[in-house]
Amino acid sequence: MLSNKDFVTQSLELNLFFMRIAKEHSIFLEAGFTTRDYPFIEQAEMLKNIFSSLLVETIQMSEGLISQETLSSGELVTELTLDAERETEFYTNIKIDRNITKMEAALAIKPPSQINMGTVRMVENLNNRAIRAAEQIAMFKSNVLKNVLSCRMFTTNYPLLIDHILREAKFYLRMLRKLQSREEFDIAREVAFQESFWNRIMAEHAKFIRGLLDPTEVKLFDTANNFGAKFDELTEEARKLSQDIGLLPSVTDSSLKNTVGIRDFKKQGTEGIIQCNIKSIAFPLLGDHVVREANHYIRMLKRFKQYNME
Structure with a gap:
């Protein structure tokens, strides 16, 4: 069974990485729809905002609790992320909150924090909400893929790319559920x-x-x-x-x-x-x-x- 420390650290690191990935998947999907499919554009925008809010909360919760290995890996943000976000917002007119990226980059300078049972309960609650959001985006991606493959929808995203990001959502769900159950494997x-x-x-x-x-x-x-x-x-x-x-x-x-x-x-x-x-x-x-x-x-x-x- 995972210790409280490992549970908290692994959960926060997983969410910091995959919440940003899911937020960006929503942006790529939104940018790929035609104006005919405006309800899908709205749903992608909603999912982007859900994962943005969850990511902000996770960043605030993660101060002093993330391993130096993860912080220095370049998996959370890179030196190119802010420029990439700015240019992509310019091309798509989809709003991207770059303050989130600045907050995440600042995690590297936070002093270590102690983990207590209150921290554990907060992370358990965060994981439950992340599971619901991941289920929601997985269902959305599955619906988009089904529509594209049956020629009921056109998108500039490859069908394989939609399937690819659906598999990533399912992988994220799998890891969240393993962490919530403190599963040994x-x-x-x-x-x-x-x-x-x-x-x-x-x-x-x-x-x-x-x-x-x-x-x-x-x-x-x-x-x-x-x-x-x-x-x-x-x-x-x-x-x-x-x-x-x-x-x-x-x-x-x-x-x-x-x-x-x-x-x-x-x-x-x-x-x-x-x-x-x-x-x-x-x-x-x-x-x-x-x-x-x-x-x-x-x-x-x-x-x-x-x-x-x-």
Whole structure:
């Protein structure tokens, strides 16, 4: 059973990461709808505001309770986040509260705080509300995907991207429920599951990048294509771990090396989009978004390597 300290820290770190991810998913969905589907635009805006409010509350609750490892990982905010938000708001006219990003960046300078039973109860309550919000956005994404696949709706988002962010919502729900139940689980099996999940996410990121680049960006297209193929291989290797868990250390090492590589590629691409040096139809915030997801996975992989050595 998780200790109160681990429960609080892991819950807050999970929510700080995924609430921002969910907020941005709402923005990407909203930006992709046509004016014909105005009720969906309104619902995406509502979900953006729900996760924005929850994120503000989580940031305030997290002061002094987050590990330095997480704060320095670049998974919560990066040096590009504010610029990416500003540019994306300019392009879409969707309001993005950049004060939230400034608040989150300031967590790195907060002194350590003590955890008491009041803190535990507050986090349990936060997790319950996060579960309800995650269920709500998962249902919304599922409805959008169903409409797109049955040709009842047009969106500028790929059907695979909608399915991709639906899987991320379900992953977030899975982790929240495990934390709420203080569930003990088999570390090796959990690592195998997470590497399979995140390697597939990284493969799809590469394919989305490839598809959002202007056709003249041949070198970047080829690099993205190569990363997509490599992470497809790594996804298959991770899936085979259930039959041979002894392969875990080598798969983790390869996943880490390639995730650092694709993170650096995404970061360079995001800088290029912000500076208007790369021709694409990608929002700058989408670039920063996938950089942060890679940074999160890198932190997880480093932790997995420690488990492998124990």
